[in-house]
Amino acid sequence: MSAGVAARPTLGLLAHSGLYGLATDLYEITMAAAYLDAGLDVTVATFEMFVRDLPERRGYLVVAGLEQVVEYLRGLSFDGASIDHLRALPSMADVKPPVWERLRALRFTGDLWAIPEGTVAFANEPLLRVRAPIVEAQLVETFVLSTVNHQTAIATKAARVVEAAAGRGVIEFGARRAHGFDAAVFGARAAVIGGCIGTSNVLAGRAFGLDVYGTAAHSFTMAFTHETDAFAAFHRTFPRSSILLVDTYDTLEGVRRAVSVGPIRGVRLDSGDMLPLSREARRILDGAGQPRAIIVASGDLDEERVADLVAAGAPIDLFGVGTELITSRDAPALGGVYKLVAIDRGGEHRPVRKLSAGKATYPDAKQVLRAVDGDGRFAYDTLALADERVADGGASDVLDGRGEPLLVPVLRGGELVGELPALPAIRAHARAQRESLPLSVRRLRDPERYPVRISARLERLMTTMHPET
Amino acid sequence: MSAGVAARPTLGLLAHSGLYGLATDLYEITMAAAYLDAGLDVTVATFEMFVRDLPERRGYLVVAGLEQVVEYLRGLSFDGASIDHLRALPSMADVKPPVWERLRALRFTGDLWAIPEGTVAFANEPLLRVRAPIVEAQLVETFVLSTVNHQTAIATKAARVVEAAAGRGVIEFGARRAHGFDAAVFGARAAVIGGCIGTSNVLAGRAFGLDVYGTAAHSFTMAFTHETDAFAAFHRTFPRSSILLVDTYDTLEGVRRAVSVGPIRGVRLDSGDMLPLSREARRILDGAGQPRAIIVASGDLDEERVADLVAAGAPIDLFGVGTELITSRDAPALGGVYKLVAIDRGGEHRPVRKLSAGKATYPDAKQVLRAVDGDGRFAYDTLALADERVADGGASDVLDGRGEPLLVPVLRGGELVGELPALPAIRAHARAQRESLPLSVRRLRDPERYPVRISARLERLMTTMHPET
Numbered sequence: 001m002s003a004g005v006a007a008r009p010t011l012g013l014l015a016h017s018g019l020y021g022l023a024t025d026l027y028e029i030t031m032a033a034a035y036l037d038a039g040l041d042v043t044v045a046t047f048e049m050f051v052r053d054l055p056e057r058r059g060y061l062v063v064a065g066l067e068q069v070v071e072y073l074r075g076l077s078f079d080g081a082s083i084d085h086l087r088a089l090p091s092m093a094d095v096k097p098p099v100w101e102r103l104r105a106l107r108f109t110g111d112l113w114a115i116p117e118g119t120v121a122f123a124n125e126p127l128l129r130v131r132a133p134i135v136e137a138q139l140v141e142t143f144v145l146s147t148v149n150h151q152t153a154i155a156t157k158a159a160r161v162v163e164a165a166a167g168r169g170v171i172e173f174g175a176r177r178a179h180g181f182d183a184a185v186f187g188a189r190a191a192v193i194g195g196c197i198g199t200s201n202v203l204a205g206r207a208f209g210l211d212v213y214g215t216a217a218h219s220f221t222m223a224f225t226h227e228t229d230a231f232a233a234f235h236r237t238f239p240r241s242s243i244l245l246v247d248t249y250d251t252l253e254g255v256r257r258a259v260s261v262g263p264i265r266g267v268r269l270d271s272g273d274m275l276p277l278s279r280e281a282r283r284i285l286d287g288a289g290q291p292r293a294i295i296v297a298s299g300d301l302d303e304e305r306v307a308d309l310v311a312a313g314a315p316i317d318l319f320g321v322g323t324e325l326i327t328s329r330d331a332p333a334l335g336g337v338y339k340l341v342a343i344d345r346g347g348e349h350r351p352v353r354k355l356s357a358g359k360a361t362y363p364d365a366k367q368v369l370r371a372v373d374g375d376g377r378f379a380y381d382t383l384a385l386a387d388e389r390v391a392d393g394g395a396s397d398v399l400d401g402r403g404e405p406l407l408v409p410v411l412r413g414g415e416l417v418g419e420l421p422a423l424p425a426i427r428a429h430a431r432a433q434r435e436s437l438p439l440s441v442r443r444l445r446d447p448e449r450y451p452v453r454i455s456a457r458l459e460r461l462m463t464t465m466h467p468e469t
Numbered sequence: 470m471s472a473g474v475a476a477r478p479t480l481g482l483l484a485h486s487g488l489y490g491l492a493t494d495l496y497e498i499t500m501a502a503a504y505l506d507a508g509l510d511v512t513v514a515t516f517e518m519f520v521r522d523l524p525e526r527r528g529y530l531v532v533a534g535l536e537q538v539v540e541y542l543r544g545l546s547f548d549g550a551s552i553d554h555l556r557a558l559p560s561m562a563d564v565k566p567p568v569w570e571r572l573r574a575l576r577f578t579g580d581l582w583a584i585p586e587g588t589v590a591f592a593n594e595p596l597l598r599v600r601a602p603i604v605e606a607q608l609v610e611t612f613v614l615s616t617v618n619h620q621t622a623i624a625t626k627a628a629r630v631v632e633a634a635a636g637r638g639v640i641e642f643g644a645r646r647a648h649g650f651d652a653a654v655f656g657a658r659a660a661v662i663g664g665c666i667g668t669s670n671v672l673a674g675r676a677f678g679l680d681v682y683g684t685a686a687h688s689f690t691m692a693f694t695h696e697t698d699a700f701a702a703f704h705r706t707f708p709r710s711s712i713l714l715v716d717t718y719d720t721l722e723g724v725r726r727a728v729s730v731g732p733i734r735g736v737r738l739d740s741g742d743m744l745p746l747s748r749e750a751r752r753i754l755d756g757a758g759q760p761r762a763i764i765v766a767s768g769d770l771d772e773e774r775v776a777d778l779v780a781a782g783a784p785i786d787l788f789g790v791g792t793e794l795i796t797s798r799d800a801p802a803l804g805g806v807y808k809l810v811a812i813d814r815g816g817e818h819r820p821v822r823k824l825s826a827g828k829a830t831y832p833d834a835k836q837v838l839r840a841v842d843g844d845g846r847f848a849y850d851t852l853a854l855a856d857e858r859v860a861d862g863g864a865s866d867v868l869d870g871r872g873e874p875l876l877v878p879v880l881r882g883g884e885l886v887g888e889l890p891a892l893p894a895i896r897a898h899a900r901a902q903r904e905s906l907p908l909s910v911r912r913l914r915d916p917e918r919y920p921v922r923i924s925a926r927l928e929r930l931m932t933t934m935h936p937e938t
Binding site: 035095138147241329333 | 500706
């Protein structure tokens with residue numbers, strides 16, 4: 001550990017794509033060096049990312065993060081300073097110069113297949129597949145996982161909160177509790193994919209074209225001598241869009257003072273018992289001739305509390321959800337893994353699988369086929385080999401063989417196959433996906449396990465493969 | 470929500486300090502506009518950040534994140550494009566031009582006091598205090614909170630894992646499960662402050678001068694036809710530093726193959742029952758004449774599992790801890806808040822406090838005084854007013870009035886008071902702090918509550934303050 005780096009700026013770490021190469025775990029670099037030394041440079045590897053088990057309480061995942069993965073893969077390189085940094089690491093003392101030459105020239109030249117953002121997915125289904133020269137395919141593991149694990153966790157959590165809100169708007173409010181400000185920005189993106197109508201995060205709004213929402217804090221009220229003075233001042237500046245925070249002192253007295261300053265856009269409740277408070281606030285607003293003024297609720301909300309308030313008929317129009325959403329607090333780490341499934345070398349294709357206790361994997365490049373029932377609802381998925389059509393001729397079974405393949409090509413030879421969808425389209429897709437789930441899988445509490453079958457050919461491959469030694 | 474932003478790079482969002490102004494919640498901007506409109510520009514506000522309750526299971530916090538807060542405050546500004554972006558937001562339609570002029574010129578010109586990084590702290594103690602013109606002091610809330618909440622959560626979790634390891638090294642291994650790669654980098658910094666000896670994260674190593682560690686993945690082994698070929702290849706590239714991952718197929722067979730390739734630095738176990746496996750691995754290593762080869766354990770470890778392995782005498786030399794550490798999984802969101810405590814306007818100083826149900830705050834600028842017993846161990850803290858010396862003349866009580874003030878000046882008028890400590894010094898400070906804690910507070914399981922007293926003057930202020938209306 002070296003001293004005296006305190007004054008160097010570190011925000012915006014990934015400003016230069018020449019640094020993307022260092023955005024990885026050291027073992028990806030040591031493996032790259034050993035692969036190259038061993039002459040495996042021409043070996044082509046296929047890796048897949050998947051989640052072994054769905055997180056606690058979740059019946060499905062909402063996939064997110066692909067756009068940042070693509071940005072990273074297209075920009076991936078090591079600038080000269082990065083190579084110098086690596087060469088100077090003590091553990092790299094024995095690495096030979098050709099390795100550094102190869103890394104200096106490294107770009108991502110492979111293929112990326114992925115399930116599009118906003119799609120729902122399940123355990124053991126590859127969310128993406130990378131096929132590239134092994135050094136490239138291996139190196140990108142860490143960044144790919146951190147990005148997709150994070151955004152998928154947040155999009156999935158958001159979908160649950162939005163589900164609970166049953167049509168009322170949910171705003172992502174959690175920047176202050178995110179894992180740093182970058183996590184807040186990408187988390188806001190994921191939350192909107194999951195169904196939020198917007199975010200409080202201004203930079204996320206700018207970066208991704210999201211709708212941003214903001215009211216005022218208790219400190220605003222406290223900066224004035226009287227609460228009414230604070231409300232009047234805010235209303236003067238925002239005559240058409242004031243949503244006044246009313247619980248700094250006495251919530252219902254606050255509502256009365258809020259309506260006294262003129263026609264307001266609404267009030268926000270941030271503490272206390274939301275059901276009676278929202279009802280009483282509604283009565284005060286209506287009684288003051290402001291039936292169109294809305295009620296926003298915030299403060300330690302999660303999908304359970306939102307569902308309870310909705311079920312009880314609380315007259316709340318918008319929910320601002322912070323900590324629980326932006327950290328996916330009850331399941332804050334999605335356990336996505338990135339595993340080697342096949343090796344191509346010298347014209348030979350070799351499927352591989354890992355057998356470690358509790359960590360076994362399905363071999364070879366795979367595809368997910370989704371069968372839909374007569375009402376357009378998802379019936380089951382089939383985990384199949386990438387090149388197979390399940391039960392191609394099975395016309396007697398409406399479901400079999402009609403599965404839509406979920407993984408689509410995104411990069412081919414390092415180049416974009418087509419334009420990525422814009423965020424509004426991703427969000428609409430996520431909503432349609434959620435609405436196509438069986439209700440038993442979609443529900444918040446004790447969801448059933450969605451059926452994911454293994455194709456006959458994949459089963460056969462697994463039983464015929466000999467454990468490597 | 471606008472369409473078609475998909476192709477724009479978003480990694481390295483905070484590359485330009487002109488964007489720092491947007492790294493906030495929208496309500497900080499709406500409040501800024503209303504403050505300025507109301508002529509509160511000259512009002513000076515004092516805000517404090519603190520945590521209401523310690524997270525589950527924690528007996529103390531290890532404070533971290535100050536360096537990034539300072540970087541942000543010193544760089545804070547709005548570039549022209551940021552101002553244009555804000556002006557174009559629908560909710561800002563009524564905001565008058567002078568507000569935008571003021572924001573365009575905004576810099577942080579205030580004072581920052583803070584508890585130095587690595588110091589242990591407790592509930593209700595201000596971790597930092599900002600005193601500045603109210604627009605500046607308010608605006609910085611979101612970034613300050615997201616940064617200090619994140620890094621303090623991770624440093625605190627790391628301290629627990631390091632405590633459990635009882636002198637054996639702990640390496641931060643979690644980038645792939647962090648909330649995006651930036652969270653991984655700043656989380657690695659915090660983990661080292663908390664006591665980790667290093668990280669797997671190469672970019673974090675470069676950004677902060679951390680020691681980086683790396684071995685190999687299962688995919689490396691699987692890329693070769695035989696496990697022994699993989700080990701031999703790795704050993705050729707790293708003859709002096711090979712730590713071979715042995716559990717791809719059969720763990721103990723893997724250890725035997727590892728020692729067969731020559732003298733190795735060690736082996737890594739990543740699955741299975743670590744106690745018998747580590748013992749058997751140790752026997753194989755010793756039996757092969759490699760008593761200096763080390764055993765690294767990883768795979769779903771947390772402080773409980775580490776403590777159990779250490780207590781059972783497992784011959785493990787280094788622990789690689791990933792998901793649980795980098796997300797502080799059992800307590801992934803530190804609930805730090807940033808509250809207005811005083812207003813200065815027209816020569817008048819007015820302490821303020823919020824009274825919302827369950828969210829009441831202590832008024833006025835405060836200091837934390839830490840009393841130490843005869844053995845140098847922390848005895849209790851006193852939450853006092855910033856300008857008071859507790860029991861100044863109380864020479865009869867060794868403890869009272871001898872408390873060391875924890876908050877020190879960091880920025881004065883927006884300028885650094887002195888150089889910030891380098892990371893090795895912060896880490897050493899954190900260790901000394903942990904070792905000064907009462908054992909009952911320091912212990913992993915059911916820690917006792919460390920005593921935090923309220924000074925007589927602060928108590929008096931609270932009882933004499935009338936609720937605002």
